[in-house]
Amino acid sequence: xxxxxxxxxxxxxxxxxxxxxxxxxxxxxxxxxxxxxxxxxxxxxxxxxxxxxxxxxxxxxxxxxxxxxxxxxxxxxxxxxxxxxxxxxxxxxxxxxxxxxxxxxxxxxxxxxxxxxxxxxxxxxxxxxxxxxxxxxxxxxxxxxxxxxxxxxxxxxxxxxxxxxxxxxxxxxxxxxxxxxxxxxxxxxxxxxxxxxxxxxxxxxxxxxxxxxxxxxxxxxxxxxxxxxxxxxxxxxxxxxxxxxxxxxxxxxxxxxxxxxxxxxxxxxxxxxxxxxxxxxxxxxxxxxxxxxxxxxxxxxxxxxxxxxxxxxxxxxxxxxxxxxxxxxxxxxxxxxxxxxxxxxxxxxxxxxxxxxxxxxxxxxxxxxxxxxxxxxxxxxxxxxxxxxxxxxxxxxxxxxxxxxxxxxxxxxxxxxxxxxxxxxxxxxxxxxxxxxxxxxxxxxxxxxxxxxxxxxxxxxxxxxxxxxxxxxxxxxxxxxxxxxxxxxxxxxxxxxxxxxxxxxxxxxxxxxxxxxxxxxxxxxxxxxxxxxxxxxxxxxxxxxxxxxxxxxxxxxxxxxxxxxxxxxxxxxxxxxxxxxxxxxxxxxxxxxxxxxxxxxxxxxxxxxxxxxxxxxxxxxxxxxxxxxxxxxxxxxxxxxxxxxxxxxxxxxxxxxx
Numbered sequence: 028x029x030x031x032x033x034x035x036x037x038x039x040x041x042x043x044x045x046x047x048x049x050x051x052x053x054x055x056x057x058x059x060x061x062x063x064x065x066x067x068x069x070x071x072x073x074x075x076x077x078x079x080x081x082x083x084x085x086x087x088x089x090x091x092x093x094x095x096x097x098x099x100x101x102x103x104x105x106x107x108x109x110x111x112x113x114x115x116x117x118x119x120x121x122x123x124x125x126x127x128x129x130x131x132x133x134x135x136x137x138x139x140x141x142x143x144x145x146x147x148x149x150x151x152x153x154x155x156x157x158x159x160x161x162x163x164x165x166x167x168x169x170x171x172x173x174x175x176x177x178x179x180x181x182x183x184x185x186x187x188x189x190x191x192x193x194x195x196x197x198x199x200x201x202x203x204x205x206x207x208x209x210x211x212x213x214x215x216x217x218x219x220x221x222x223x224x225x226x227x228x229x230x231x232x233x234x235x236x237x238x239x240x241x242x243x244x245x246x247x248x249x250x251x252x253x254x255x256x257x258x259x260x261x262x263x264x265x266x267x268x269x270x271x272x273x274x275x276x277x278x279x280x281x282x283x284x285x286x287x288x289x290x291x292x293x294x295x296x297x298x299x300x301x302x303x304x305x306x307x308x309x310x311x312x313x314x315x316x317x318x319x320x321x322x323x324x325x326x327x328x329x330x331x332x333x334x335x336x337x338x339x340x341x342x343x344x345x346x347x348x349x350x351x352x353x354x355x356x357x358x359x360x361x362x363x364x365x366x367x368x369x370x371x372x373x374x375x376x377x378x379x380x381x382x383x384x385x386x387x388x389x390x391x392x393x394x395x396x397x398x399x400x401x402x403x404x405x406x407x408x409x410x411x412x413x414x415x416x417x418x419x420x421x422x423x424x425x426x427x428x429x430x431x432x433x434x435x436x437x438x439x440x441x442x443x444x445x446x447x448x449x450x451x452x453x454x455x456x457x458x459x460x461x462x463x464x465x466x467x468x469x470x471x472x473x474x475x476x477x478x479x480x481x482x483x484x485x486x487x488x489x490x491x492x493x494x495x496x497x498x499x500x501x502x503x504x505x506x507x508x509x510x511x512x513x514x515x516x517x518x519x520x521x522x523x524x525x526x527x528x529x530x531x532x533x534x535x536x537x538x539x540x541x542x543x544x545x546x547x548x549x550x551x552x553x554x555x556x557x558x559x560x561x562x563x564x565x566x567x568x569x570x571x572x573x574x575x576x577x578x579x580x581x582x583x584x585x586x587x588x589x590x591x592x593x594x595x596x597x598x599x600x601x602x603x604x605x606x607x608x609x610x611x612x613x614x615x616x617x618x619x620x621x622x623x624x625x626x627x628x629x630x631x632x633x634x635x636x637x638x639x640x641x642x643x644x645x646x647x648x649x650x651x652x653x654x655x656x657x658x659x660x661x662x663x664x665x666x667x668x669x670x671x672x673x674x675x676x677x678x679x680x681x682x683x684x685x
Contacts, residue, residue, distance in 0.1 A: 028294060030242045030303045037309045043241050044304060045318055046080045047297050050099040052322050053109070056330070057116075061276055066116065070130060071272035072097035074239070077296035078203055078266045080104055081244030082171055085252055091157045091437070093141045093150045093172040095203070096131045097270065101173075105138040109329035119336045124469050125349070126339045133469045134436075141436060142469070147174065148183025149457045151200065152426035155187050156433020156441070158196040158261075163389070163415060163439070167256040171199040171248075177208025179222055186426030191261035192229040193421060198261045199251065203238060209274040210282040223265035231263050238266030239296040269294070350503050351528045352472035356554050359521070361547035368546050371539040373513035374478075375404045377520040378442070380550045382412050385440050388524065391418045391427055392444030392478075401446050402480060402539060424454030428477070432461050435474040440524065447491045448481035448533065455498070462529035463504030473529040476520075482574055482622060483654075483670055484537040488661035494573065494622040499531045500599050500629050506555060507600040509533040511576040513544040515597055518553030525552065535574045542577065556601035560610070564590025566683055568610040570633060571620040572596040578672040579620055582679060589683055599629055607633065608641050615646035618682050620675050625653035647685040652678050 032040060054073055060066040072079065079100030083092060094101040102112055115122030116130055123133040134141040141157070143150045154172035161168040178184060179202060191198045202222050206213055219225060226233030234251075237243045244266070251262055269291035273279045280288065304310035368376070382388050390405065396419040399406030408417045420427045424445065431441035445451045451458070454477075462473040483492040499505050506528055510516045516534070523530040561576065562583060569579050569591045576595045583591055592610040596602060611617050617637055619630040630651040637649050652675045660666055667673070 028237075028240055028299045028303075030240065030300070031246070032242060032307075033246050035242070035246075040304060040309050041314075043080065043084060043245060044300060044310065045322070046084055046100065046104055047076050047241060047300060048318060049103045049322050050076050050080070051297055052319065053099060053103070053326055056323075056326050058276070068130065068275060068277075070096045070275045071270060072099055074271040074291060074295065075203055075205060075268045076100050077241040077244050077300075078201065078238045078268060079173075081241050082199070082201065082248050085245050085248035086169060086171060089139055090168050091139045091141060091154070091170045093143070093154050093157075093170070094131065095143055095147075095173045095175060098131070098173055101140060102131070102138075105140060107135070107138055109326060110332035113330055113333035114336060117333055118339055119333060120339055121336060125345075128468045134471055135469070136436075136471065144460050144464075146183075146456055146460060147178040148181035148187070149425065149429040149461055150174075151183055151187035152190070152429025152457065153433040153436065153461070154198050154200075155190050155194075155196055155426065156430035156435070157437045158191070158198045158433070159194065159389075159430060160434050160437030160439045162194075162196060162259055169197050169199060169252050169255050171201055173201045173203060175208060176202055176204040176206070176213055176222055177211070177216060179225070180216055183425055183429070186421070186423035187429070188225075188229045188231065188261065188263065189421055190423060190426050190430065192231050194418075195260050197255045197259040199248070200261060200263045202263070202265045203268055204265055205268050205270045206287075207270075207274070207283070209278065221265055223263055226263035229261075229263075231261055233263035233265070235265050235267065238268030239294045239299070241296060241300050349470065350467050351506075352466050352470075354526050354528060356522065357525060357552060358554070359550060359552045361549050361551035364548050365545040366548055367543050368513055369540050370513050370516050370534065370542050371402060371404055373517040373546055374520060374534060375406075376546070377517045377524070378405065379408070379411070381521060381524045382408070382416065384550065385524065387438060388440040388442065389416050389418065389434055390442045390444065391420050391431065393420055393422060393446045395419060395444055400444060402536070405444075424450055425457055428454040428457040428475075429461060431475040432457065432465070432473050436471065440474045442476045442478060442524065444478045445480065448479035448495055449490050449493045451477070451479060451495070451498075458499070458505070458529070458531075459502045463502045465504075466528070467504055472527045474527045476523045476530045476532055479531055479533045480536050480539075481533050482535040482537055483659050483666055484574065486661055486663050486666055487536075489658040492659045492666075494533070494535075496531070496533055496599060497623055497628045500632075504529065505600060506530045506598070507533070508555065508598045509572045510597050511535070511538065511573055511595055512542060513546045515553060515559065515595075517546055518551050519555070519597060521550060522552045522555060526555070533573065537574055538577070553597075555598045556603050557597070558603035558606040559595040559597055560592060560606065561595050562591060562593040564592055565614055566590045567616040567618060567679070568592045568594060568607075568614045569618055569620065569679070570594045570596065570607065572599065573622060575620040575622055575671075578675060582672075582676045586676070586680070589679065602633075604636060607637065611637055611641045612644045615644055616682055616685070617645070618650040618652065618675075618679055620671060621651075621653045622670065623653055624656050625651055626656060628653055647682055650678050650682050
């Protein structure tokens with residue numbers, strides 16, 4: 028192995044050596060504790076340390092790094108107190124996730140490290156968002172994100188690299204190619220000779236680096252970092268390396284040919300660098316012994332702190348309170364000056380006034396810039412706010428949602444427009460696993476609103492007409508809003524943008540240009556979790572949201588003899604359960620109308636809630652009405668049959684007569 032110190036001083040060389048030693052010695056300690064049954068699981072990075080150590084040493088302390096689960100050198104390189112790392116691995120409270128996640132599945136703003144989720148690929152999109160925020164701030168900062176050769180087969184890898192290339196984002200995409208994705212060798216994973224060659228397809232600069240040579244890693248990253256400050260761009264880096272132990276300790280290495288293990292054993296990054304430093308008289312054997320002794324003492328002292336820490340005790344209120352970031356709702360009142368506008372106008376007004384109010388707010392989506400979006404909601408926004416903040420995206424929902432998470436991490440607000448709510452399935456993973464879980468896992472909120480144009484009645488067929496709110500009301504950590512009137516749309520969207528938690532904001536397409544209302548011209552907010560009582564009566568409680576509210580209104584207008592409380596929920600998570608119980612206790616009968624199919628829908632939960640909390644007040648079973656148990660069809664006759672409006676009237680009359 029050839030080492031080139033270039034202009035590095037003796038002090039810098041010794042610092043890199045000590046940085047290499049620390050993760051190796053920690054691992055050796057953990058492997059002993061694992062055999063003793065004192066540690067439950069371990070993902071080893073032995074053999075790969077030079078990559079993590081070299082990159083971390085070359086970046087500034089305030090530059091974000093997104094590591095994987097065998098990049099211990101990133102965490103030690105940022106000088107995280109070892110007892111906090113140990114407590115994280117042991118599930119102690121002084122770790123980083125309050126016992127809610129294990130090993131390296133965490134992040135820390137204090138040390139500018141953003142941990143992975145087990146799905147691997149989405150963190151590359153997060154890096155895009157962090158880098159985009161840096162570019163908007165013009166701070167010259169670089170973001171480094173790690174992945175393995177296995178995850179380069181994921182769609183998120185392609186999406187993230189494509190976005191970074193199109194937007195010229197200062198991201199170092201780091202591939203640690205250690206030859207195996209768990210046990211699957213590279214010749215069963217991809218056909219290109221080198222993964223760095225994939226950079227050509229993205230119009231991206233790429234390099235192949237010896238991942239076991241600490242000086243090659245450090246000097247190349249330092250050189251690229253200086254270049255990126257002048258010319259921001261993404262760079263794909265393939266580090267050739269090898270892990271000398273299994274994917275995790277339980278998996279072993281029997282699937283690896285012994286000659287391959289022998290070949291890489293002689294390329295050990297620490298032993299070779301040590302010998303180089305000895306050969307140029309920068310390091311002595313006595314110094315080496317002293318370095319190791321000091322690090323081992325630090326490890327033992329910090330392990331003792333972790334062992335002495337009490338075992339975790341569950342706290343129910345703390346668990347539930349940490350699902351969402353606490354948000355103090357700001358009640359902004361409006362003047363009496365109104366204009367009669369449609370739902371689309373209310374959305375556009377909210378977005379425009381929020382962009383003026385929050386200069387860190389970025390809107391992203393397909394065709395939303397000059398074209399103004401599929402429904403022309405952002406028409407004219409580019410002229411007012413510029414393309415930096417109103418961003419057309421490639422067709423890559425998953426990475427864009429992940430990028431929105433990255434924007435939030437780096438101090439921005441983000442709105443993602445799904446061109447149609449149906450397309451959110453392509454971005455489902457980062458919504459339910461990144462946005463929804465991050466605050467619970469490590470107290471990092473996702474200041475993201477996902478706009479969801481949804482619903483039937485427009486003969487758009489199975490891929491442009493779904494009402495899929497139930498996909499998200501099931502997921503703790505998300506807030507779900509589904510208004511029916513322009514006034515509510517504007518006030519609730521303003522609140523959603525202010526809220527630091529992830530919000531799924533459903534907008535029914537059929538209502539876009541068919542429903543008018545007098546709406547205040549100026550900015551105002553409406554609190555979440557407060558239903559709207561639209562009509563009052565003693566015969567029955569009708570509960571609905573979205574287009575269902577208008578269907579219920581039409582039905583009640585057609586049948587004036589039925590005196591009903593009509594409750595528009597407006598928000599599904601949080602839900603106004605108090606308003607539901609108050610009305611049901613008054614009327615004794617309840618019918619719930621949703622556009623979604625019945626099985627697994629939100630009406631089932633509302634019905635169960637009423638039965639469990641107001642059973643003694645009921646004079647009849649709670650009724651639910653929804654769409655047919657089929658995908659939504661295209662032809663009008665079939666769509667009319669599918670949607671629940673006609674059936675609702677029949678079931679309502681039966682309930683009132685019960």
